[in-house]
Amino acid sequence: MKAKMDKEEVTTTQVDSRWFIDADWFQQNKRSLSGLIQNYLCPRCRKRLGQNASVPIPKLMATIKNCCANTPEFVAPRLPILENIFRLFLANGNQPLGIAELSQQLRERLGDTYRTSPEIISRLLRRDQYYGLRPVTDQPVFPETATKSN
Numbered sequence: 415m416k417a418k419m420d421k422e423e424v425t426t427t428q429v430d431s432r433w434f435i436d437a438d439w440f441q442q443n444k445r446s447l448s449g450l451i452q453n454y455l456c457p458r459c460r461k462r463l464g465q466n467a468s469v470p471i472p473k474l475m476a477t478i479k480n481c482c483a484n485t486p487e488f489v490a491p492r493l494p495i496l497e498n499i500f501r502l503f504l505a506n507g508n509q510p511l512g513i514a515e516l517s518q519q520l521r522e523r524l525g526d527t528y529r530t531s532p533e534i535i536s537r538l539l540r541r542d543q544y545y546g547l548r549p550v551t552d553q554p555v556f557p558e559t560a561t562k563s564n
């Protein structure tokens with residue numbers, strides 16, 4: 415009985431934080447978010463946007479959300495779970511999602527109840543060193559607007 419309660423407590427705190435693709439993480443780690451997400455363009459969009467390295471990230475994200483992610487195979491059982499999580503964020507325009515929401519959406523799209531448990535998702539997100547998936551913090555998204563008010 416006591417062990418069960420402890421477990422529930424842990425799960426509750428994990429479910430609290432919402433996650434997203436953190437562009438700042440890529441800057442801090444000297445990695446290119448733009449280069450990474452260009453890989454997710456469908457052949458048609460890649461042709462349309464060209465080999466243009468200066469396509470702004472919001473435009474890339476919008477293109478993927480509105481076009482390239484709209485195929486059933488964009489999130490697929492053959493892919494690793496963390497890869498599928500990253501794709502979910504690309505498909506929704508990087509709207510922050512909690513662990514429970516991620517678990518539910520993966521379950522719906524993959525029909526997999528083992529690899530998509532909140533415990534596994536939480537562990538994968540915490541270990542991520544590649545996709546820049548970070549919890550949303552209380553810091554304002556645009557710090558420069560916050561420091562103006564003095």
Ligand SMILES: [Zn+2]
Nearest residue numbers: 456459481482
């Ligand atoms: Zn496309």
